[in-house]
Structures are given as C-alpha cells and as structure tokens.
Amino acid sequence: MKIVSWNINGIKARLLVILAWLEQEKPDIVCLQEIKSVDEGFPREQIESLGYNIQTHGQKGFNGVAILSLLPFDEVHKGLPGDPNDEQARLIEGVFSTSSSSFRVCNIYLPNGNPVESDKFTYKLNWMDRLNRFTEKRLLLEEPFILLGDFNIIPADIDCYNPDNWRGDALFRPESAEKFRQLSNLGLVDALRTTTDAPSYTFWDFQSGAWRKNNGIRIDHLMLNSQAADLLNSVKIHKDLRGWDKPSDHVPIEGDFDFS
DNA sequence: ATGCCGGGTACGACCCGA
16 A cells, blocks of 8 residues: 655646656556645546545645545545644545454644744744643554644754755754654654665755755654554655656655555 | 745636745
C-alpha cells in the first residue's frame, strides 16, 4: 500500500503534473498540502476518473489540504481541535480499511512560522502544542496511525544544506525542535530515518538556483506509531519530479506499507 | 540577499511561502 505526502503549491497550477504522476505511479493514498483552493473549486472530475475518492478541506487563496484515495473513506475528520478561532485549513484525516486491517492517515500542513519575531511564530508553536495533544488522543486508539505532511520542521543538521544558515529560522529554531521532539517522544518514528542515514531532501526553493545546486531541506515527513512502523516496507522520495516542467517546490514522499 | 521565483487574488500590485 503506497501512501504519499505531497505539498503541491496550488492544485490549479499543478493539475496536469498530478494527473501524469498518478497515472505513472498509481499510489493508493495521496495526501496533498497547499491546495490553495476552496472545496468547490477543487478539480475533482479528472482525478476521480483515475479511480480516486477525494476529500478536501480548503480555504480561499492559502493553505488547504486534501486526500485522494483508491480505497473508500470509512471516516473523515477536518480541522485541528483546540482553538475555535483558528480558521486556517491545515489538517484532514481519513480512516481506511482493507479485508483484514484498518488504519488512520492524518494529513497536516504545519504553519511555517516565519518571521520568528511575529505572531506567526507563536501561532506555529501553539499549533504544534495542539497537534501533540491531538496525537496523544489518537495513540490511545492503538491502531496503525500515520501522521504525515509538510511539517515545516528540519529535524536535524543533516536535513539541510547549510545548517548555520538555518539556525534562526522558524523551521529550525530550538523552540520548534522542542515541540517536534515532544511529538516524537509520544512514540512516533520518522519513517525515512528508519531506512537511511543519508541526506535526503524534499524541498528546493524556486529561487537562487536551489535545485541546480542541490540546496534542499527535508521538511515533509511520515511519522508512524509502532503499529504502523511494524508494517512499513520502504520509503521513497520522488526527487525526479523537481526536474519536471512546472514542478512544485516540494516533491512527494511515499511510504510502502503491508496493509492487506 | 526578507524576496532573486512562483502561485494566489483579481486585473495592478500586493500577500505569501521556507
């Protein structure tokens, strides 16, 4: 079972790339971030014609998340609990089942948080506290749980091209790292790091020839509870997509699981 | 290099991303 996270940076601008990639790879579940579209504006028909069920949690212009799935949705949840005044669409979760098992996939677009002197950074840290409380509740269910998405977190020095350039950035600040460590300490593992110690990037900026110079960072993650980690076969970062025409600045990261 | 690119909104700049 191939389960993918991909920040597409605009569904309308990326539709042809997505359709081509879905036809090529036929992933089972694809979690999209930054659809930048309201639910009614999401181009459903062409994706549905490839066999995908679609659930979206959108907003006008910014943010927005969606899940495409060949399996039907048993349940869908939209939005991160804990702040009734938060109107940003950054979380959507689906529950799926096969003939012999059931599992939960939670798709997040975690706030960027820059600049750190602004209330955007406080929003990020508060959002991460809410995510950690939400995750604690999910772990009580003791079912395979995959928390994936664009975390806007660089986990370690090896996950960026020049760590000293990133020290003060909201993606790498000690305060952000602490919240991410608290999430890990609930019992979630970083799927990629169970398979390789090599530098592996998921994002290259559009500017400054970042792709050409391989100035990337790793900020898109699959975090697994023990029940999901036990069923993980492999992790693949689809780096080649960054070289396609009209690419997103993020590439898909895929986990292959033994749900059967 | 806190704006070099690229996408959004909405039709001319301006907001946003990481």
